[in-house]
Structure formats: C-alpha cells, structure tokens
Amino acid sequence: MRKGTLRQILLITDGCSNHGEDPAAMAALAREQGITVNVIGVLDQDTIDENGRREIEAIAAAGGGMSQIVYAKQLSQTVQMVTRQAMTQTLQGLVNRELKQIFGSDVSLEDLPPDKRGQVMEVVDELGETAALDVLILIDTSGSMKTKLPMVKEALLDLSLSLNARMGENRFSVFIFPGKRNYAEKMMDWTPKIEELSTIFPKLSSGGLTPTGPALREAMAYFGRNRSLRSWIHDGDEPYIEGSSW
Amino acid sequence: MMAMSHTSKDRLGNLPPGTVITGKWHGHSYRLLRRLGSGANGVVYLAESGRRRVALKLSDDYASLASEMNILRRFAKVQGAALGPSLLEADDWQSPFARRVVPFYAMEYIEGEQFSAFVRRRGKEWAPVLLMQLLSVLGRLHEEGWVFGDLKPDNLIVTGPPPSVRLLDVGGTTMQGRAIKEFTELYDRGYWGLGSRKAEPSYDLFAAAMVMIAACYPGPLEKKGNGRAQLLSIIETDRFLAQYKEVLQNALDGRYAKAADMRRDLLAASSRRAAANYEVKTAAAAPNRRSGRRAAKRRKTGRIAETVLIAVLLLGAYGFYIYWHLSM
Numbered sequence: 419m420r421k422g423t424l425r426q427i428l429l430i431t432d433g434c435s436n437h438g439e440d441p442a443a444m445a446a447l448a449r450e451q452g453i454t455v456n457v458i459g460v461l462d463q464d465t466i467d468e469n470g471r472r473e474i475e476a477i478a479a480a481g482g483g484m485s486q487i488v489y490a491k492q493l494s495q496t497v498q499m500v501t502r503q504a505m506t507q508t509l510q511g512l513v514n515r516e517l518k519q520i521f522g523s524d525v526s527l528e529d530l531p532p533d534k535r536g537q538v539m540e541v542v543d544e545l546g547e548t549a550a551l552d553v554l555i556l557i558d559t560s561g562s563m564k565t566k567l568p569m570v571k572e573a574l575l576d577l578s579l580s581l582n583a584r585m586g587e588n589r590f591s592v593f594i595f596p597g598k599r600n601y602a603e604k605m606m607d608w609t610p611k612i613e614e615l616s617t618i619f620p621k622l623s624s625g626g627l628t629p630t631g632p633a634l635r636e637a638m639a640y641f642g643r644n645r646s647l648r649s650w651i652h653d654g655d656e657p658y659i660e661g662s663s664w
Numbered sequence: 665m666m667a668m669s670h671t672s673k674d675r676l677g678n679l680p681p682g683t684v685i686t687g688k689w690h691g692h693s694y695r696l697l698r699r700l701g702s703g704a705n706g707v708v709y710l711a712e713s714g715r716r717r718v719a720l721k722l723s724d725d726y727a728s729l730a731s732e733m734n735i736l737r738r739f740a741k742v743q744g745a746a747l748g749p750s751l752l753e754a755d756d757w758q759s760p761f762a763r764r765v766v767p768f769y770a771m772e773y774i775e776g777e778q779f780s781a782f783v784r785r786r787g788k789e790w791a792p793v794l795l796m797q798l799l800s801v802l803g804r805l806h807e808e809g810w811v812f813g814d815l816k817p818d819n820l821i822v823t824g825p826p827p828s829v830r831l832l833d834v835g836g837t838t839m840q841g842r843a844i845k846e847f848t849e850l851y852d853r854g855y856w857g858l859g860s861r862k863a864e865p866s867y868d869l870f871a872a873a874m875v876m877i878a879a880c881y882p883g884p885l886e887k888k889g890n891g892r893a894q895l896l897s898i899i900e901t902d903r904f905l906a907q908y909k910e911v912l913q914n915a916l917d918g919r920y921a922k923a924a925d926m927r928r929d930l931l932a933a934s935s936r937r938a939a940a941n942y943e944v945k946t947a948a949a950a951p952n953r954r955s956g957r958r959a960a961k962r963r964k965t966g967r968i969a970e971t972v973l974i975a976v977l978l979l980g981a982y983g984f985y986i987y988w989h990l991s992m
Contacts, residue, residue: 495849510727527726531689532754532767535730536737543731547842579854583843583861 423550424505425453427637428497429477430570431558432460433470435630438601441473444634445481453638455481456504458496460566461489477630482508490569494576501553501577502546509545513538548586553577556602556637559594560628571619578612591640592618595633596626602633604640676722676766677707685711685720685768687755694720694770701818703833705729710773718752722768728835729767731845735834736771738810747805748834749774774830776823783879786827788904791879792934794822795872796927797829802868803923810837811863813844815871816851817878838863850874856891859918866918869926873915880905892916908933 427448435441445455459474471487478485483504488496514526527535557563557570574592581588590612597603605618679696686693694711701708706723723729736751754769783791798820805812814836821830836846844852844861851871853859859870877895878885880902888894899905899912911929920926 494855506727527730528756528765528767532730532733532756532769535726536734539727539730540734542727576854580843580861583863585842 423552424508425552425554425641426483426501426504427453427455427481427554427556427634428501429455429457429556429558429630429634430460430497431457431474431628431630432563432566433558433560433628434467434473435628437627437629437632439631439635441630441634442476442480444631444638445477445483448634448638449480449482451638451641453481453641454483454504454508455634456483456500457481457485458493458500459485459487460493460563460569461487473630477634482511490566493566493569493573497573498577498580502580505546505549505551506542509542509549513542513545547584550587550589551581551584552589552591552608552641553581554637554640555590555592556633557592557594558628558630560596560626567619571615574612574615582610590615593633593637593640596629597633600636601629602636676724677702679709679722685722685757687753687768688758688765689755690753692753692755692770694718696720703835705835711770713770717773718770719749719773720768720770722757722766724766726767729769732835733769735810735837736769738808739834747801748831774821774823774832776821776830779817779820779822779829779875780879782822782827788880790827791876792908792930794820794827794829795876796930796934798831798872798875799869799923799927799930801829801831802865802872803927805837806840806865806868806923809840811840811844811865812836812868812871813838813863814846814848814851815868815875816848817875818848820875840864850878850885853916853918856887856895856916858892858916865922866915866920869915869920869923870918872923872926873912876908876912877905907937 448455455477457474457478459470474485474487484500484507486496486500510527527538530538555574557567559567563570574590578588578590587610589608589610590606591604591608592606592615593602593604595602606614677699679699681696681698683696684693685696692713694713697710697712697717699707700710700719705725705728706721709720709722711718711720721729721732733751733754736748739747740750749771752770752772754767757766757768758764759766777785779794783794802812802815812831812834814833819831819833821832822828823830836844838845840863842863844863844867847854847861849855851874852861853867853870854861859867861867877898881898885898895916896913899909905912908930911926911933914920914929915926
C-alpha cells in the first residue's frame with residue numbers, strides 16, 4: 419500500500435481569472451484538504467499587471483505554497499525549484515508540529531538553538547527525499563498562454579527529471595483550463611512518466627475565459643479522499659521524530 | 665511566499681558597511697565590511713570579529729541554512745585539507761531592519777580570485793591545471809559518499825600563491841544516490857540532455873568538464889537544439905580545447921566513474937601537449953638559442969656578484985680584526 423503522500427497542485431498561468439469563485443478561496447479549501455497550491459506566473463517580455471501579480475501571490479499564500487513570477491525562458495529552473503521548496507516547506511511544517519507535540523508548547527525550528535536545527539533538518543531532508551509525491555499540474559490555456567506552451571512543456575519535462583532522481587515515488591497528472599465541457603479538463607491521468615506529456619501538448623488549443631477558481635475546485639476533487647498528513651508520519655513501524663535524539 | 669522572501673533578501677543584501685551583527689545565543693559581534701556575494705538562499709558579507717576576518721552568511725531561510733551547516737560540519741570531519749570553508753559559529757540576529765530574527769553563520773574567509781577571472785587574467789593553460797586540483801578534491805568528496813552538485817566557476821575560488829582551487833557554497837552538496845539539491849542549468853547534465861539529476865560522481869565530472877569549456881569559450885553559453893552535438897562542436901573548433909577532446913567528451917558522456925580516472929586522462933593530455941610544444945620549440949631553434957645565451961649571461965653576472973660580495977665580507981672581517989687588536 420502507498421504510504422501517505424505529499425500532494426501539490428502546480429498552477430501555471432499568465433494573468434487574472436475572470437470567471438467563477440475567487441481562486442484564493444479555492445486554494446484555501448485545497449489547503450484544508452492537505453493539498454499545497456503553488457503558482458507560477460509566466461510572462462513574455464512585458465511586465466505583468468499589478469492585479470495579476472496580487473492574485474498569484476494571494477492564491478499561493480492561501481494554498482500554503484509558493485509563488486514565482488518569471489519570464490517564459492526561466493520557467494524550467496523555476497518550476498522544479500518551486501516544487502521542491504514547497505515540499506520542504508510542507509515537511510518542515512509537519513516536523514514543526516511534531517516538535518510542538520514533543521515540547522508541549524509553541525516550539526518551531528526558529529526557537530531551537532542554531533546548533534540543534536541541523537538535526538531537525540536532517541529529518542526534513544530525509545523525508546523530502548523519500549516521500550511519495552503527487553503533483554497535479556493545472557495549465558491555463560486561455561488566449562495569451564498559447565505562445566508559452568512550448569516553454570511550459572520543456573519546464574514540465576525538466577521537473578520530471580528532478581523529481582524522478584528522488585528515491586521516493588512520483589505521480590503526475592495534467593489538467594488544462596478552460597476545458598471543453600468542464601472548467602478543468604483532464605489531459606493526462608496519474609502516471610509516474612511525465613514524458614507522456616509530449617504526446618498531449620500538440621493537442622492543446624487555447625482560448626476562452628480564465629476560470630481559475632472553478633478549475634482549482636475541480637482539480638482538488640481529483641485527488642480523491644483526504645488522508646491526514648500527520649497519520650503518514652506515524653504510518654511506519656516507527657515514528658521518525660521520536661527516533662532522533664535531542 | 666517566495667516573492668515575499670525576495671524583498672527581504674534585497675534588504676539583507678543591502679546592509680551598510682559598519683553594521684554590527686550580534687548573535688543572540690552566543691553574544692559575539694561581527695562588524696560588516698563589505699558584501700561578498702549572494703547565492704540562491706542568502707547573502708554573504710566579509711566581516712570583522714575582533715581582529716579576525718570572517719565570512720558571514722545571512723539568510724531568512726532557517727531550513728536551508730541549517731542544511732548547509734550540516735554539510736559544513738560533515739566536511740570538517742573529512743580527513744586532510746578542508747573541502748569547503750570551515751564553519752566557525754551559528755547564531756541568530758535580532759535585525760532592526762527586518763524587525764525580526766535573521767539566522768546566520770560565520771565561516772572561514774577564503775581570500776582569492778574567482779575561477780573565471782583568474783583564468784582570464786593568467787591564461788587558458790591554467791584551466792586544466794586548476795581542474796586537476798579540483799578533481800583531487802572532488803575525488804575525496806566522492807569517497808566520503810557525497811556529490812558537490814552545484815559545481816560552477818562562481819563556486820570555485822583560487823587562493824595562493826601558489827594558486828590552488830577551493831570550493832565555496834556547499835548548498836548543493838548531496839548524499840550519493842539522492843536527487844541533486846541545487847544546480848545551475850549550464851553545468852547541469854540534465855539541462856543538456858546528457859543524464860539524470862541523481863547524485864553520483866559522474867554528475868560532478870560533467871560539471872567539471874563544463875567549467876573547462878566555459879573558461880575557454882568566449883561569450884555566453886546557451887543550449888540550442890542537440891546539446892551534445894553543440895558542446896562537441898565547441899570543443900572541436902577551439903584550438904586549446906581540441907587538445908583535451910577525448911577527456912572532455914568522456915566526462916560529458918558520463919564515462920568516468922571516478923574523479924581520479926578523469927584526472928589521469930587530463931594529466932596525460934596535458935603532458936602530450938607539453939611534449940608537442942617542446943618539439944615545436946626545439947625545431948624553431950634560433951629564438952631558443954638566443955634565450956639560452958641570455959640565461960648563460962645572467963648566470964655569469966650572478967657568479968661575479970657572488971665573488972665580489974665574499975671578498976668584501978672577508979676584507980671587512982679582517983679590518984675589524986686588526987682594529988680590535990690595535991685598540992687592546
């Protein structure tokens with residue numbers, strides 16, 4: 419059986435939503451279900467408008483993830499970095515909660531003496547390397563994204579290169595929005611091989627509204643039943659945290 | 665989240681010289697002298713603590729800073745010469761600028777010149793020499809079960825004299841068998857389509873070959889189309905790099921399992937090159953003989969000066985001896 423899994427939505431967009439629920443609210447809802455939402459804003463050359471930037475940051479903040487705004491060219495390096503840093507952040511959050519359990523009060527990494535933090539980080543690094551990871555990639559294909567799709571493809575292949583070098587297992591799935599029938603349309607079912615993506619990219623057509631909020635809502639439903647992340651740490655024969663000495 | 669950390673990183677990166685950083689756990693103070701550089705997750709300053717000069721790394725990312733310190737501590741345990749800068753102290757600073765606590769650590773300040781600047785100033789022939797030194801260091805790192813990861817000219821510093829290469833910024837150092845923690849596209853074999861991002865010795869050796877290529881390639885490198893073909897054509901068209909084609913190609917293709925193997929081949933290629941140069945010089949005899957005569961002349965002048973000096977000393981001693989006897 420699969421052990422507990424880190425779950426992320428990676429939203430790639432280039433502008434403002436203009437239809438349906440507030441995407442930040444949907445991201446907050448995802449977070450409540452133990453799903454982290456990361457957002458990458460892709461630019462051409464011109465700068466993104468202030469509203470777009472604010473929305474991107476708000477979605478990531480509400481979704482407990484990271485946001486980054488980049489030019490299409492730097493996309494590859496950014497996508498893999500954001501994904502990994504968000505993983506570390508989630509795991510660190512988990513470990514911090516464990517610390518609170520042990521010390522019975524508000525103790526987090528920052529409150530420990532600097533020389534002790536290393537021991538906590540070793541646990542976090544270890545978990546980050548071995549944890550299973552599900553990433554649902556949600557791509558905005560409305561209007562202006564069309565020219566950026568080849569770069570998005572490159573970036574996703576690069577992401578799989580980074581993640582597949584880990585010891586833990588990975589699964590990817592790809593949704594685009596707006597879809598033909600639903601807000602978000604499934605392009606690729608859960609698979610460890612993101613390379614299959616190459617075959618679907620030529621099929622993508624762009625245009626229409628930007629229903630970011632509704633698309634997020636549909637995407638999170640696809641993760642299925644919620645499993646508490648904490649249960650995962652105690653899932654093994656031995657809890658990780660109690661094994662380390664202070 | 666990341667956007668936020670960027671703005672505060674700018675603030676951390678612009679601390680005025682003279683700022684005093686005092687640790688809240690150990691109470692030691694450091695006076696900032698100047699900024700040395702900024703990496704993926706923090707800023708490094710040159711600082712003074714008492715009369716000692718240290719490098720101070722400040723960051724707002726507790727986690728990555730703690731991971732880095734783990735690596736520096738591990739390095740300290742590796743026998744022999746230090747692999748990276750040695751860690752001196754870790755502490756937190758209650759920053760009046762950021763209105764919050766900023767973690768930092770002090771490490772040994774390694775004075776020297778960046779790899780690229782050094783090779784540009786002193787000549788391409790230094791690139792293979794420094795690379796051989798680097799391969800010895802990497803070999804030891806690999807034997808301990810690590811891979812450096814983010815190997816690039818910016819993370820190499822040349823100290824001396826005599827010139828010797830040292831590794832800086834250990835943030836990318838990864839345990840073998842895991843996924844490389846940090847990398848830079850140009851020096852990453854994954855980017856060039858020439859391998860995985862799994863931490864294994866051949867990952868570093870690819871980057872080492874790229875360091876040499878970048879040192880000899882004028883202008884910025886950027887991947888276009890088939891990465892391997894592009895790199896091979898760069899090597900073939902550069903007269904200097906072409907002499908090392910075999911070694912570089914093996915490293916790019918991941919055919920070296922050990923740094924020592926690559927070092928051996930690099931050394932062999934360099935000696936071949938030296939031998940070829942020697943033959944060329946003996947064939948073109950005239951300038952060679954002239955320089956030989958000049959050297960002989962220099963040797964002769966040296967011998968005369970030596971004789972005169974000894975004579976003067978002896979005379980002086982004799983004069984003193986007589987004077988001493990007379991005054992008795």
